[in-house]
Amino acid sequence: MVSIPMLPVLVVQGHDWTCLFFEDRFDGARLLSGYSVGSTKNLVDAQAVIAALQFLMDWTQTEYRPWFNDMILQPLLAKAQ
Numbered sequence: 001m002v003s004i005p006m007l008p009v010l011v012v013q014g015h016d017w018t019c020l021f022f023e024d025r026f027d028g029a030r031l032l033s034g035y036s037v038g039s040t041k042n043l044v045d046a047q048a049v050i051a052a053l054q055f056l057m058d059w060t061q062t063e064y065r066p067w068f069n070d071m072i073l074q075p076l077l078a079k080a081q
Helices: 043-080
Strands: 007-013 016-025 028-039
Touching: 007 043, 016 043, 028 043
Parallel strands: none
Antiparallel strands: 007 016, 016 028
């Protein structure tokens, strides 16, 4: 059984940015936590949004992409051969 990593979801409502974290389970998705990322109302809060986006981009390269490659992409390519 393959464990799917926690997945972040960015929700933007007007100027406010929120990041929610979900866990995929066999009985459905479950919200683990969420926090306010920042806002685009002013420059300081917008910089917080940019920092959060950079953090998520790094996470996708260091955590999610290797998992996706090992657990999804490689098995699919092996089946195709």
